[in-house]
Amino acid sequence: MAEKLLEIKDLWVEFKTDDALVHALNGVNLTVNKGEAYGLVGETGAGKTTTCKSILQLLPERVGKITNGEILFEGKNIPDFTEKELEDFRGSKCAMIFQDPMTSLNPVLTVGDQVAEEIELHNPGMSKEDIDKRVDDMFKLVGLLPERKGEFPHQFSGGMKQRIVIAMGLACQPDLLLADEPTTALDVTIQLQILKLMKDLKEQMNTAMIMVTHDLGIVAKICDRAGIMYAGEIIEDGDIEDIFESKYHHPYTVGLFGSIPDLTVKTDRLNPIQGLMPDPADLPTGCKFHPRCPKCYEECVNVEPKVYQLSPSHMIKCHLFKDIKEGGNE
Amino acid sequence: MSEKNTVNVSAAAPRKFKRKSQLEMVWIRYRKNKLALFGLVVFLIIVIVSISTPLFIDYKEQVIKQNIMDKFQTASAAHPFGTDQFGRDVLCRLLWGARYSILCGLGVMALSLSVGAVLGASAGYFGGAYDQIIMRILDVFFAIPMTLMAISIVAAFGNSIPNLIVAISLGQIPKMTRIIRSSVITLKDQDFIEAARACDTKKSRIIFKHILPNAMGTLIVEGTLTMGKSIILIAGLSFIGMGIQPPAPEWGAMLSEAKNYMLNYPYLMYAPGIAIVLTALSITLIGDGLRDALDPKMKN
Amino acid sequence: MPTPLLQTIGLKKYFKTSKGVLHAVDDVNFTIEKGQTLGVVGESGCGKTTLGRTILRLTEPTEGRIMFGGKDVTHAAGKEMHEFRKNAQIIFQDPSSSLNPRMSVGDLIAEPMKVMKTITGKKALEERVYELMNIVGLDDRFYVSYPHELDGGRRQRIGVARALALEPEFIVCDEPVSALDVSIQAQILNLLMDLQDRMGLTYMFITHDLSVVKHISTDIAVMYLGQCIEKAPTDELFEKPLHPYTQALLQAIPVPNLKNRTIESTIKGEISSPIDPKPGCRFATRCPYAKPECTGHDLDLKEVAPNHFVKCVLV
């Protein structure tokens, strides 16, 4: 069995705004092993970004709050970290890449400075020359000319900015990289280049990764395991073989696959999921997917489903599977 | 306009759905802001005072008539705020003074808003040489310090209230025009204007139905801010003797007279100052409240 | 052969910028038959959005002609233009900026009919609005809502209803599903296809998403830096892509299955800017097969198979 790097246990997160209490995460359980790429799939508002931000304790102050659960990184609970421990943890053990490269770099600092800052912070005592050399190495690694490190973010294109952000994320060789839709803002040909870069570097550095995305195609290309999120829960979790090739799926997963036009097969119409994402301030009872579920029956409306283990790696949170395999675990 | 629509729709509709008019929604959002509500109440009181003073105060007898015998009395039941150097009741003068500030403030707001809206909206919408000419001319006015401009105009044409309003508006128009122009330019590029053009909508309808209602928020907020500023400005002009002249009890003019007796009778300076602050503050609070309330994207 | 519903001949749209002349649309020729869907695919900055707006004359073309229903509408004005606007409509990408935030759903859908005076009488107009809302799958109760109170999918349905209000023959769909989540995206795509079947609409479907375009289009045009570099019937294009850029685009789509998990990126670099482009193939700088003869002179769009056009020296 692989060694556990990150384990999230029953994580609940709430956002309190002026007019509503938003239930962003409602009991998320997930595990990422060392060196593994985990895909977190879901639509807008499913709680993917909140999960990542919780790991780094980046939830908006005063508004976002972890109400229950543990986030164990190498066995230590991150929410218990002191401010100092957090600063050491962020960047060196666990780094994050944000969705929009256009806005995730500071416009008034040179890109070289921004990469160097990260190295300097986590390697106290490192000489200026060594840091400089390290920055050059990182630039080369992500396919950028080191001569350009004195330039400012606006002088780079979106794809190149994302390369810089990746260089920054990997500069201290973190054990875990959180990538929040790193290619959504990019064109397809550039997306491919970035995905390839990330996959190569991840293997080269043996970094574990959580890849947040709404694109199942990206999961198929990059990830070893994946979880499908819906309304703040992981409703299906497994190896990618389980997700892409098993015949048992959560009805939402089925709907997601049905919504993507298939390039290989000619279909007349798509089979989308009916209805809309539930309002996270006013979630349905029972199974949160039941109002949109084509297979919904009485129990789904009233009783929250348990998580059923279909195989050692494959888990589904749905009433339909209680007879398929006995002994669901909470 | 939208209120009229509501009535028609529900009257004719087989399926009835009640729609809140835009005005109703603005009010619902506005009243949530307690400070803005406070500002509105204060402002309304000041407006009512300024309109109704002639009903219970006699200008000749109570406001400007000198009673040297009664001078420099401190607060008493007969004169709650005391009397000034000519024995005039400070409270009466103060209440009467409200009308100057409100009248000038509203006048400047109306004038600078209407001129600014016409110039800004047309320059922003049509662009090109027309825009360039308007903006370059306004640059010139923008470079003349506002107070200096007002003083020289008053000196040239006399210090009547209409002249004062024009003089102060001239200083406000360039800024107002710029703000409205830039908000029109932003709106012009929005897809919903394209959508209107795709239906062969006439320019006038695009401007009045699609652009102006959306620029209205900026317009109203800027208008209230201008009003607050101009009330302070008019008091300043009167204070240096270039605005409304004594014996008229304009608040700035009252302060100007009071300054001469500062050493011995400082109380004369409190009331007019506080009156100016309250008026300007109430308008600022209203403006702040409207800023949020007029944004259609804010939640109810 | 019947007259195509829409035809562009040498259509160009240039913009003057401080850095030079931007060739947003550069000599684009294509036809769309009635009832068909032409998918226009390309990456950001390839001029696909400008193309859509130029065809509808929301921006005036620099050069070239636009034929609609056999009539030249390039310089149409007055009545002719009115007729063209009635028959050619547009659905925008971002449903939040394409709907006037100060108008209610009912007013938004009624607006084109009020402006065009196609339906007179309050009651008739209202009935028609409810009918349109029904067609696009919007509940009656939203008649009095404002767009910002609705979610993205419903807002896009308003956009569709507005475009349908004048019963046009032709609709430019400018990335109508890009801003939406996949499950909602599929709902809107199905809606558009249903409408086409029911009303015999003709679409020009602009998108960057090849899988979407494959699903909805009968023909596909691939654009790169203002030019159409390949055009073919959908199945043909997906089976036999000829231009290296088209091949790269197809290869770049991550397919949601585990058949091929290697990532191979054949084209390097990024899209350059279409400001004062040099003659020659505009893709040459990134092309893995680039040869000296690719640069220096402009290429023609050659018909290499029936209805399959390519602009490349290799074929």
Place this chain on the structure above:
Amino acid sequence: MVKYIVKRLILIIPIIFGISIILFTIMNLTPGDPAQMLIGDTYTEEALDQLRAELGLDKPFFQQYIDYIWNALHGDFGISYRTRNPVFDEVFSRFPHTVAITFLSIIIQVVVGVIVGIVAAVKQYSLLDTVSQAITMVLASVPDFWIGLMLLLLFSVKLGLLPLSGIENWTGYILPAVAVALPYMANLIRLTRSTMLDVMRMDYIDTAKAKGVPKKKIIFKHALKNALLPVVTLAGVNISWMLGGTIVIEQVFNIPGIGSLMITSIRNKDTPVVMATVMFIAVLSCLINLATDLIYAAIDPRVKAQIKG
């Protein structure tokens, strides 16, 4: 860069011309005859006519304007109708006072404004934030001359700490500078606070946090520079407004600055002095405007690129 500066300097010329036309017209419409005012109560008609001719007042309006511009272009701004001194001497004997007040005032408003603004933003919702917001709200609505009067009452009349009026030494500048500064400062606090809050919500701040950058460094290295941009612009605008806007305050404190010069000159139809002063202030404010844009460019590389391009 040099090209940009030269271009901006050239753009000042039409503005100055526009101002000169507007002002000359207004001054011409102002009632009164400078020659009559100058000559006093006892005079002969010939002497008056001679004085008029000497001052060029007998010529038609248009000719007067052309003459004025012609002389001004040659560095001759004429003599004051009122004092008969060269205009230059008049203006420059007054200017240092106004500049001193403006300078002191801008330092007070920027330093206090930025510091309070940042603290309020960083400690959003704290008591300090609420109090500072309430105070700025009120301060922004208080006329500066009334603040001046109240300060006089407190510090000069009641406490006797600072001079009551006039400028005998530098302490005379303190109260006027503070009085002018407070309303402007209120706006600077509000602006700093709101841009700081906006900046703190940006993605790159999250990026910095995710890198493990300590909070202090995030505020001062990553956020402050970005938040300062609009503050620089506002401070620049404030300076140009204060140069021409301390008129009222100078009356409160009896300071012989530009303001009192302007009032007497306008009342006495002393056209040369008014023209020279306003044009001088306008040129200054255009220069300050340019300086603000250059500072802006120094902070923000995107603006710098635009200027260079």
